[in-house]
Amino acid sequence: MSATRRQILARTGALGAGIAFSGAVSEIYASTAAAADGLGEGPGYGPLVPDPAGLLDLPKGFRYQVLSREGEPLRSGEGRVPSNHDGMAAFAGRRGRVHLVRNHENRASGRIPVPRVEGVTYDPMAAGGCTALELDGRNNVLGERVAIAGTAVNCAGGPTPWGTWLTCEETEDRAGTNGYTKDHGFIFEVDPVDPRRTGAVPLTAMGRFQHEAIAVDPRSGIVYETEDAFQKPFGLFYRFLPERPLGGTGSLRAGGALEAMRVPGVPDLSAVQETGASFDGVEWVPVPDPMAQQTPIRLQDFGPKGITHAQKLEGCYWGGQSVYFVSSFAVSTSGSAGDHFGQVWRYEPHKRRLTLVVVFGPSTDIQLPGESPDNICLAAGGGLMVCEDGDGAQHVYGLTRQGEVYPMARGRQNIGTPEAPEWGEFAGVTFSPDKATMYVNCYTPGTTFAVTGPWC
Template structure:
């Protein structure tokens, strides 16, 4: 892959994300990312929060499950998972799912321009195992239920409007969502060992109450061309959505999903891969595969949630592995950006950048206890490339 032709711009807030580029050289597919030196140098010793970071970066704890968010009377939810940031005047909001069943839902933390927490509140309740999701260009958070026949809920990060169930996006074991404002569709991953990759085409862009659910069709190879086919019954009963269209491509445990600049990236945990759809050419390929790493061990395993910086670096969180967030650079180098120590029974979830791009939020879902009640949500501040 060659990603030198980035459109660099804001990733969060009201601006469109910018991550991607020209990845094809004629008809040839380029090799997946390989290990190398990270853009910020080696990881230092663990700090007081148990986080190993490059020089110049610092961490702080934002919230702990079962405890009040600092300066508020709001108790943070258990098992924090997928997340996103939203601009809020001169400050911002970080939204986080709760992957418990029953209960689930999502919460938000509000920050002023200096990064001080000014509020925290619930934006979704009474759902099931809300894993990942995705932000929309109209500043809502799509919270996805990772259960059989699960729903997608559209929520208000600002806490004003009630959450709305969106059955038109299909009923299956949802994981993540990513909005494409160019094609005016929502991409969706499915967390099944033989899952599929979907897109939802709304009847009216900005309104998810009606539309068409489609599934990606392609061959069995790790690169090639793809098409879309309509799923006849988006309710998934009695026949699961993934089994309704002949030729639908199977993926081993769909996880995180991210769109920018005519490209969609998504991860599959069953084979530790980062897939890439080149939307302008209707082709797909591997951005990363731990079995294709040369010259030693793979730096990225247990692939899960994914986001990007405004510079064009892709950040992939690990479920297990070394408890790293790894960076894949525009030069196709993969390296650890941070490592959470002393929490081997947890997973990293919810990476998202603040609107200015200088703060990265994420959670350790089960923290030091290995229990969903031990979740910890962090902020890392430093000289991120923008």
């Protein structure tokens, strides 16, 4: 959040207007149920229609509901809705209900901190955490409460196969820094139905670093983790081998082994520029000190062969038999081996193979929305939905399996001035279990939307 790809690339003169896509985009969807149904073949839903209310532009036929806004009272009476709406996931509830878990990326002092609630607070001096919303089948809000508090810089995370949310702290601050009373940089498990079941217990064996997102292999229970390190040395791609794989809520507390990915001959993923480039024999190296007692993990000694780094590792999700992860951008002037506007990588565990499947790049078509890939999810129609993160107009945009980009939503809440308008980024895009609703957050001002319409 401290600097965007657009800001960095503008300084280097490498900024283009819009985003183009290349690569074997169909690979991302080939093994998903939505793709098997033959959905998502169209180029989009048409142009965006200006919203008279000035909140969210959508294509004709789509509509939105505002579920929650920062500063409003929480339905639980625990305080106000916190600021900085970020990563999010939707879970099926009883009788057609939906449970949303939403991150709040507050640092030591946020505009509106997550209220400290007994039983779900880790560090009373930290302002981040999660809130949980319960919705009926028509997206009416039935409840809204604090799910975890006292954590820091809760950026993204990911759902587990047993129906919980893993929220990730994107910080390495220790106790005594920024007024914190405990070390930070952990993953926490959150039960969307009853947060007190999971409490506020750091999953220390999963590592202490600048976490971004996770994805769980539903067959083996292995958890893949991205590290969003902006400055060199850049982040690593990890896997966590739990002692009790797929053991249900609380099983990750039993511990396990943390390993980092080594691609032989590739010390920096940004050096790879061609889509379809594939690397066999990927190695997983034990992390010397997962708690980073003395040295951040990405600086630790992984032996004479070193380890593989990448700038801005963010989104992460499981699809078919593979895990996909996103590098939002890379800039050589910041120390990366090469420049790119975003990459999507696929790792096939059964083949130990890593492949670059999508490359985001500059385009001269100013009608194309796009900044850099950040939060990312599989869409209702089998394509991708990607949240934009940068300056200027902010969009949720879609990507078909044929590589066509189309605008899905544009934020209209001006947080700047009439003379110098600014718009908050989108985050946390996710779909309801029945695929009938897209949920998405505006980061600032914190707003959670439910979008319904003729999804195809």
